[in-house]
Amino acid sequence: xxxxxxxxxxxxxxKITPLIAVILALLVGAIVILIIxxxxxxxxxxxxxxxxxxxxxxxxxxxxxxxxxxxxxxxxFAFRCGLFNIGGEGQVLIGSFLATWVGFTxxxxxxxxxxxxxxxxxxxxGALWAAIPGLLKAKRGVHxxxxxxxxxxxxxxxxxxxxxxxxxxxxxxxxAAGVQQMIPHTSEIAQAARLPRLxxxxxxxxxxxxxxxxxxxxxxxxxxxxxxxxxxxWKTNLGYEIRAVGYNPLAAEYGGINVAKNIVLAMVISGALxxxxxxxxxxxxxxxxxxxxxxxxxxxxxxxxxLGKNHPLGVVLAAILFGxxxxxxxxxxxxxxxxxxxxxxxxxxxxxVIFVVISDEVVKRLIRKRRKLx
Amino acid sequence: MxxxxxxxxxxxxxxxxxxxxxxxxxxxxxSERSGVTNIGLEGMMLTGAFTAVAxxxxxxxxxxxxxxxxxxxxxxGLIHAITCITFKANQIVSGVAINLFASGITVFFSWLLFNxxxxxxxxxxxxxxxxxxxxxEGYSWVRSLIVIFTHYSxxxxxxxxxxxxxxxxxxxxPFGLRLxxxxxxxxxxxxxxxxVNKMRYIAVMTSGALxxxxxxxxxLEQAHFFVKExxxxxxxxxxxxxxxxxxxxxxTAGAALLFGFGEALAIRLQSVTAVPVxxxxxxxxxxxxxxxxxxxxRAVPPxxxxxxxEKEIG
Numbered sequence: 065x066x067x068x069x070x071x072x073x074x075x076x077x078x079k080i081t082p083l084i085a086v087i088l089a090l091l092v093g094a095i096v097i098l099i100i101x102x103x104x105x106x107x108x109x110x111x112x113x114x115x116x117x118x119x120x121x122x123x124x125x126x127x128x129x130x131x132x133x134x135x136x137x138x139x140x141f142a143f144r145c146g147l148f149n150i151g152g153e154g155q156v157l158i159g160s161f162l163a164t165w166v167g168f169t170x171x172x173x174x175x176x177x178x179x180x181x182x183x184x185x186x187x188x189x190g191a192l193w194a195a196i197p198g199l200l201k202a203k204r205g206v207h208x209x210x211x212x213x214x215x216x217x218x219x220x221x222x223x224x225x226x227x228x229x230x231x232x233x234x235x236x237x238x239x240a241a242g243v244q245q246m247i248p249h250t251s252e253i254a255q256a257a258r259l260p261r262l263x264x265x266x267x268x269x270x271x272x273x274x275x276x277x278x279x280x281x282x283x284x285x286x287x288x289x290x291x292x293x294x295x296x297x298w299k300t301n302l303g304y305e306i307r308a309v310g311y312n313p314l315a316a317e318y319g320g321i322n323v324a325k326n327i328v329l330a331m332v333i334s335g336a337l338x339x340x341x342x343x344x345x346x347x348x349x350x351x352x353x354x355x356x357x358x359x360x361x362x363x364x365x366x367x368x369x370x371l372g373k374n375h376p377l378g379v380v381l382a383a384i385l386f387g388x389x390x391x392x393x394x395x396x397x398x399x400x401x402x403x404x405x406x407x408x409x410x411x412x413x414x415x416x417v418i419f420v421v422i423s424d425e426v427v428k429r430l431i432r433k434r435r436k437l438x
Numbered sequence: 439m440x441x442x443x444x445x446x447x448x449x450x451x452x453x454x455x456x457x458x459x460x461x462x463x464x465x466x467x468x469s470e471r472s473g474v475t476n477i478g479l480e481g482m483m484l485t486g487a488f489t490a491v492a493x494x495x496x497x498x499x500x501x502x503x504x505x506x507x508x509x510x511x512x513x514x515g516l517i518h519a520i521t522c523i524t525f526k527a528n529q530i531v532s533g534v535a536i537n538l539f540a541s542g543i544t545v546f547f548s549w550l551l552f553n554x555x556x557x558x559x560x561x562x563x564x565x566x567x568x569x570x571x572x573x574x575e576g577y578s579w580v581r582s583l584i585v586i587f588t589h590y591s592x593x594x595x596x597x598x599x600x601x602x603x604x605x606x607x608x609x610x611x612p613f614g615l616r617l618x619x620x621x622x623x624x625x626x627x628x629x630x631x632x633x634v635n636k637m638r639y640i641a642v643m644t645s646g647a648l649x650x651x652x653x654x655x656x657x658l659e660q661a662h663f664f665v666k667e668x669x670x671x672x673x674x675x676x677x678x679x680x681x682x683x684x685x686x687x688x689x690t691a692g693a694a695l696l697f698g699f700g701e702a703l704a705i706r707l708q709s710v711t712a713v714p715v716x717x718x719x720x721x722x723x724x725x726x727x728x729x730x731x732x733x734x735x736r737a738v739p740p741x742x743x744x745x746x747x748e749k750e751i752g
Contacts, residue, residue, distance in 0.1 A: 148530055150534060200727070200730075204731055204734045205734050205735075206727075206730045206731055206734055209530060209674075210681075210730060211727055213671055213674045214671065214674065214675075214678075214723040214724075214726050214727050215727075217670065217671045217719075217720070217723045218720045218723050218724065221717070221719045222716065222720070224716050225714055225717065228716075360541075363534075363537075363538060363541070364538075366534055367538065402549065405546045405549035407542045407545040407546035407549065408546055409542075410538065410539075410541060410542025410546075411542035411543050413538060413542070414535045414539035414542060415535075417531065417534070417535040418517070418521055418527075418532065418535045418539075421521065421525075421527035421528055421531045421532065421535075422521060422525045424527070425526055425527045426525065429526075
């Protein structure tokens, strides 16, 4: 009886390793802040009170969490198949560009056709870009990690070429002043392709919410995507096969599962999830495509997936935590007049990742030891 | 057109582009030969590139900057080693975390110390070689020879020495035999009295040192400045070179030179054709994928590469 009680304790410990990692990382952050001569308590208080202390803060947090849910799900989904998709950056760029192109090209279509079409384009672009490393892995055995990274840089060049090709014409004001676009961007997508901001819905429900807040319907698309990922992975044959390949590809093959097919499918679905970032950044926020909108989203998705233990629910929670850190970090940067660069948050995310994998491994070993002793 | 592309300057710039790839690739060789994959090369290079410029400007001496880059590389290697060897965590995840960390910490400190994300290097290493004759028809072959062989940053010569030395250490010394044995069959090496974890620590930290040195070449010698993400995926291209070079120092250096040729060619083609610059920029990455695809089945990684060593107890 006593041994079972101890055993439960370790299982609980395994569930909360992300929490331990986050706390340890915040401590490391506090030390860094101390070293550069600032007050960590003030910094964290500013960070959290602004991010989650009021409705506007929450809106900003969810707006920043939305793309991370997509990229986090993308990494988690591929990981369940034993694949490391670190090509989120490229898949995000291609998917979102395709969605933007549809949005500013087919301007005559009504919203009920154009919005789904744009969403589909975003997913298709990401899927296409991820299919290439998937095929190379499945057919030729090329490791997906290097290929996906190379695809990121290729996507970056390709979309930069495309954004110059589809550059928005100079406005009258710009012509008059004789200036060029500072950062190249495309034309705006049609009104009918835009996703409503959350405040329009909340206003209809008589809930007070600032109209300038950028959180939009894409957040619900992200939640739906999380639910869909859960459904696919644990309620369908495809999900069963994908997880079997991830668990042990040789055993899966022996059990009659087509490993190559599942690798390609897992990458395609993963890429589609990443591509959907376009729904938030373009369809719900900027209404046009600009490369800077997407910087780092794919890579942060890796941290989100690991912190969320590659489970859709965990991914959503981890993305919201990173949303808090990102938004709060930006506020802290303003409050301290740049004395605390917002890249501190990037460093914290990396530290969280290292602590998560270490504490996971340590607890796993403790449990194994327990089992052996019992 | 042909003559304007393939000349002495072309070969010289190919070598220059190949240097950081070869150094980081060698880092990959040491690490993976000992059984630890090192995706973090990219981040180690990036941090090395930043440290080299920052330390150079503060110490007013580029040699101290290079040393700083090497030390920072070793430190990141140590973090990777602790995570992967002592805690036996997933090696790819650890490498990815190091890359994330590097992207953040370099920009963090460039804001903090210099208040901008592009930092000029105030000093650069001397050129070791003969002055290049500028005028005179008869001097053209002399000029070519000087351009190709004797007009470089000291780091270029060091790199060539390091490549040969690495080959010698890995394949001709007992230390190299031990290092390779822990990457192929750690159980056997352990039985023979080799300290598996210690060998792997040394290898991963060497790997970090080489990646840091590669980074210092990028910022101090190639660009003469640091800018965020200056490494631009070269750590991963170096891994491709390592795979194409079958995890050997000489092969990796050869593959790095191949990438150097490719990139230099692309840069030159840009000046004589109408291909948009964005497509020229894709060349190194496309080349890396192509090289990986063609290396499949030919290049076999060390048997225990990427697998943490579990000591049998009892």
